Amino acid sequence: MNKRSINLELARELLSPPGDTIQETIDTLGMNQNELAERMGRPVKTVNEIIKGKEALTPATAVQLERVLHIPAAFWLERERQYMQALTAIEHEAKLDSWANTWLVQFPVKVLEKLGWIPSHASKTKTVEALLSFFGVATPDEWTSVYIGEKLNTSYYRISLAHVTQHGALSVWLRKGELQAKALRVKPYARKSFRKT
Numbered sequence: 001m002n003k004r005s006i007n008l009e010l011a012r013e014l015l016s017p018p019g020d021t022i023q024e025t026i027d028t029l030g031m032n033q034n035e036l037a038e039r040m041g042r043p044v045k046t047v048n049e050i051i052k053g054k055e056a057l058t059p060a061t062a063v064q065l066e067r068v069l070h071i072p073a074a075f076w077l078e079r080e081r082q083y084m085q086a087l088t089a090i091e092h093e094a095k096l097d098s099w100a101n102t103w104l105v106q107f108p109v110k111v112l113e114k115l116g117w118i119p120s121h122a123s124k125t126k127t128v129e130a131l132l133s134f135f136g137v138a139t140p141d142e143w144t145s146v147y148i149g150e151k152l153n154t155s156y157y158r159i160s161l162a163h164v165t166q167h168g169a170l171s172v173w174l175r176k177g178e179l180q181a182k183a184l185r186v187k188p189y190a191r192k193s194f195r196k197t
Helices: 003-014 018-029 033-040 044-051 059-069 073-102 109-115 124-135 140-147 167-183 191-196
Strands: none
Touching: 018 033, 018 044, 018 059, 018 073, 033 044, 033 059, 059 073, 073 124, 109 124, 124 140, 124 167, 140 167
């Protein structure tokens, strides 16, 4: 495990789910989880999982918490939203870090930066984000599906990859062609005009 992945793991552990605030609130009120569950009409196990951050805090739960703890449902929902956003950012960063060490190596990054097709970045994770954006895909799996998978041999490009050794470089050129084609302003296809021309 490298230093960066240790930092990401620590960040996950330090992240405070809404359940921390629920626990602090019931502690202040002298209430335990069993009593909270009973007052909310929820199983103790469910309340415990919400408090531990293992289960999401739903709008219905937020309303129940408002009634029992007298803290607005909007507060609980915002707390959940912020927690999920932070958790997603941490998980996304970990994925980018992983892709930077595996997926990124097959692309001519310096050439792409020199041509101005992707911005130049100091960090590999930012370069991964730039490449994903360039290709218009969410993850390397979708890149593989579009530029390496069966689609490449059928409807999209109709080419054989039997003798291709640098899929990354080939996919860059195919994508650049896609982007240039999308930028063209052309009239709709008309068979008669095409034949005449």
